[in-house]
Amino acid sequence: MKKLLYITANTKPEETSISKTVGRRFINNFISESKNYTVEELNLYNENIPEINDRIFKGRGQLASGADYNNLSEEDKKSVDRINTLCDQFLSADTYVIAAPMWTLSYPSRLKSYLDCIMVNDKIIKISQEDVIGLLDDKIRNMVYIQSCGSVYPKIFNSKFNHAIDYFRDVFKFLGINKFEHILVEGTDPSSVGAAKAMENTQKDIENVVNKFSKDTSTV
Template sequence: MEKLLYITANTKPEETSTSKTVGRRFINNFISKVQNYTVEELDLYNENIPEINHRIFNGRGQLASGDIYNALSEEDKKSVDRINVLCDQFLNADTYVIAAPMWNLGYPSRLKSYLDCIMINDKVIKISQDDAVGLLDDKTRNMVYIQSCGEIYPKIFDSKFNHAIDYFRDVFKFLGVNKFESILVEGTDTSSVGIDKAIKDSQKDIEDVVNKFSKTSLSSSSNS
């Protein structure tokens, strides 16, 4: 079985969160059409995401281990242990789905804290004196970023307003993820669209993205 890791970054509960509502619709649609997948969920605002500090690293972004780990305080050991769990969970996934609102033209800080935790040297990335490379190219992986926002921005201004989408596309490409898709849920605060219509309008994008992954899954199965 392949694994889908569904990550949400919103303080609101699902029933009042546009990004989480659309994310749930995507997950349900995905599971109904793409076979042999299990889903693991990570709600970043209801999970322990440790704050990064210099004490828990050996150096160059490598988590403390051995004698360095043994010398840590109990609190710092718990942070290292938790980061290892988050990192292993991330590495074991085949498809990543992140649902988050646009905050101040970016994304929630909790999501950045999570990325800081899992970008571990010799596990997710490899840092050398001359280079840094992603280590997720060991198998086919997919990523979907679902973003809700209150306004509607013309496509020509995407680079000015949708920084989060560009950022996650660049980061996951660097890590070695093969396919990136995004779903924009726009106009939730406008009188012309509103939350209900924005969620309804996202259904076509959900189906389009799921169909792309479904075809990829069928192609991989036929070639195996």
């Protein structure tokens, strides 16, 4: 069986969160088309996401191990163990779905903390004196980023407002993800489009992305 890792970054419960609601619709659609998948969920606001410090990392991206690990405090050892767990969970997935709102033209800080945690040398990335490369090209992987935002931005200005889309596309491409898609839930504020209509408008996008991904996964 393949695995889809569904990551949410929103303080709201699903029943009041637009990004999580659309995320759930995507997951349900995807699983109905891809029977060879299981889903593992990670709610970043309900989980322990360690804060990176210089004791945990010996150098940029190098997680403490061996003697260094033994010299850590019990609290830092727990953080290292947790980072390893999060990293291994991420590595084991074939498809990633991230659902988050736009916060200050970007994304929730907990999501950045999570990415910082899993960028472990010799696991997710490879750091040498000559280069830094991503290590996720060992198998076919797909990723979709689902973002909700209050306004509707003209496409010509998307790069000025939807910074999260460009950021995650660049990061996951660097890591070796084969395919990146995004779904925008735009105009959720009542003065713009409204939550119900904004979510309804994403249905075609959900179907299109699910169709692309299910075709890919049916051949591997």
